[in-house]
Amino acid sequence: EPEVTQTPSHQVTQMGQEVILRCVPISNHLYFYWYRQILGQKVEFLVSFYNNEISEKSEIFDDQFSVERPDGSNFTLKIRSTKLEDSAMYFCASSVGASESQYFGPGTRLTVL
């Protein structure tokens, strides 16, 4: 069964450093998403991406965040200058269509020290 994959599984970084989280969505999916979940809290939407551009973003997704699909398979989330409060689990998801079921990757645990 096809699945979303994410690397790395765990990233530790110093405050102020840049991090890039990587995702490989399911191959025939056209819509890609990033969500985050701070420990003990609910899953929160960050951004959606379709046809090589951002479709929607939340208020969390400020100028420190960017997304890119650098080739035909990868989808990345970059945080330019990490803050302590960026520590969370970051999930990538993909779907065939805009209102179709979204399938999540296993997540990257980001720890900012």
Next chain:
Amino acid sequence: RKEVEQDPGPFNVPEGATVAFNCTYSNSASQSFFWYRQDCRKEPKLLMSVYSSGNEDGRFTAQLNRASQYISLLIRDSKLSDSATYLCVVNRRGSNYKLTFGKGTLLTVNP
């Protein structure tokens, strides 16, 4: 009012019990509805979509009441492997891209 609100739980039930999860959503423009389950420190996994007519998948039954803006999930004959957090999720018309999650209800099924 929170956009998606669930029973806070937690629920502790014996194996074989029937357990019901309730969820309300505040935005009447919500269009698609889902139940996901999440194991500890893992990703949300789609359990089932919820349709207006109600739908069943084995031991799981989901219901939607648009007038009351209410969604439910019933698990019959619960198994140890059903232990997880159950997440109510909605997708709003006009925002087809964004899933809004409830905080989840933790279920523990005991032997």
